[in-house]
Amino acid sequence: MLNRLTFRQTYLLLAALLAAAVLLSAGVGAFSFSPATLWRYGAQELGLAARDPADLLGRNVFFDLRLPRVLLSGLTGAILGVSGTLMQGLFRNPIVEPGLAGTSAGASLGAAAVFVLGNTTMRVLSPLGTFAVPACAFIGGFAATLIVYRVSSTFGKVNVFTLLLAGIAVNAVCNAGTGFLSYVARDPQARNITFWNLGTFTTAEWHGVTLVGVVFLICLAWALRQGKALNALMLGEDEAAALGIDPRRLIVRLIVLNTLMVAVDAAMVGVVAFIGLVVPHFLRMAKSSDYDFLIPASALFGAALMEIIDVAARLVIPPAELPIGILTAIIGAPVFLWMLLRQQARSDPAGG
């Protein structure tokens, strides 16, 4: 499909797709903005054109609601795409994504703990302020991922069956914890937890977007330099070590940074399934498994895909919106099954 393109041409194609998706996502919704209107707002914002009082309402809607939402959904897609790629590299397995490895459920439990126990624990958490939810989500996600990785890897090899079982067990514990918390919670807290498990971009605001954006850029800058190390890790921990890489350090950093961006994002958006699975898988089938390519490409493609899905979430049952996590699962799961079937038909052993 993309076979004949060079890596650079593929990035350009994906960037063009992302640009189109962003324009679409910026324009479509309860308020529609044509590209011409967006252009005018942009010119006004940069001081190139006089501000028209008639634009006041539209501008407010666009800059306070639409734009942060567009940015947050793009960032979420990019984070989940890159995260899926990093985790598949870490576990050396194409079926891993933040949901399966326990990261999302652990982060969920951490955040739910803040929602529900917030009042009693506030004295401890108050220095963290608005960072309390992302921080606890990070701790929960990190602990869960680390447990799954430790249990499923022996002597540097990851056992797929143990991985699945450990993932199921850790997910079950975390979900039980979250379930317990929502059972004992009062109504507004319980609704917060429900929102978490379904995922939504409706609450996007600038503070959250800035935090997610900064964390993502830091993690991406690091991830972009790990292509060689992740490629070498495909051979196994011993082989990577023989090539001059410190696998232990790489693995701990991978888990920390990956959990950091997933947890911080999930603290704003909630749990969004399948993007982390589908994005790297699609890019692998379409182009290459080289991590030097996969990491930037999954950021671009993940962002574009998430914008498109967010547009769909706004359009399916207007004026209401579908929670994004429901839509990604409805679209993502069949697409994933179709990819698996296609792969089996080609009897390509690469599927693991």
Add this chain to the structure above:
Amino acid sequence: MVELADVGFRVGRTDILSGVSAAFRPGRFNVILGPNGAGKSTLLRIAAGLLTPSAGAVRYAGHPVEDLDRETLARARAVLSQDVQLVFPLSVEDVVLMGRYPHYGRVPTARDRRIVEGALEVVDLTARRRQPYPTLSGGERQKVQLARVLAQIWSDDRSPGPKVLFLDEPTSNLDVHYQIHILDVARGLLAGDCTVVAVLHDLNAAFEYGDAFYVLEGGRLVETADSAERISAGLLERVFRVHARRAVDPGGGGWYWRFSR
């Protein structure tokens, strides 16, 4: 030269290795022999700097191995183990290029590309360079891994000096064609003063290719010999718990071992 001085390794209260001293010299094919569980692979991993011994020291050209940084060490020694799996479909060429990772930063240089070409030529896989690694047969996969380690310790005027190749049962699940090919290529490196250290299970192949022998039993070195002639039937019978008989090769005038239970 790679030296092991009084190396020991224990896990919990079990001694996997104890008191092993050896000097693997350049230009020699050093073979580590011993039954399953004797500690051969552990010894190889310690010598390669992949595992830190609980006692004793490992030295490369006189320098303690822990003083060398990982990348410097990776430019001087490579490790080929058996049946390296790759779940993702990288091309043959991409896998061989990994051997150059310790040598370049973000982007491979023209020299790295040339060396990859050279390594592919040595293993006769130039024509299949674009084929996905997982679609190859076990023997072809091992040839690709061999090309990868060759690329890693490729000697030319830009990267001279003694190199070390460790082979950890590299031919255990290969047919005789691939076995001979891989051991021949390893043997060919000796001319460039490379040190080869191999764990081999096929005793006849070991005696055919090796020129220094280290026999391990229960984590201890029970025999070192610098010629296959010096390995006695009695030693093999005791260590491997078999009957051993030296037979004359009617075709070549050499000899080989026949084993029975």
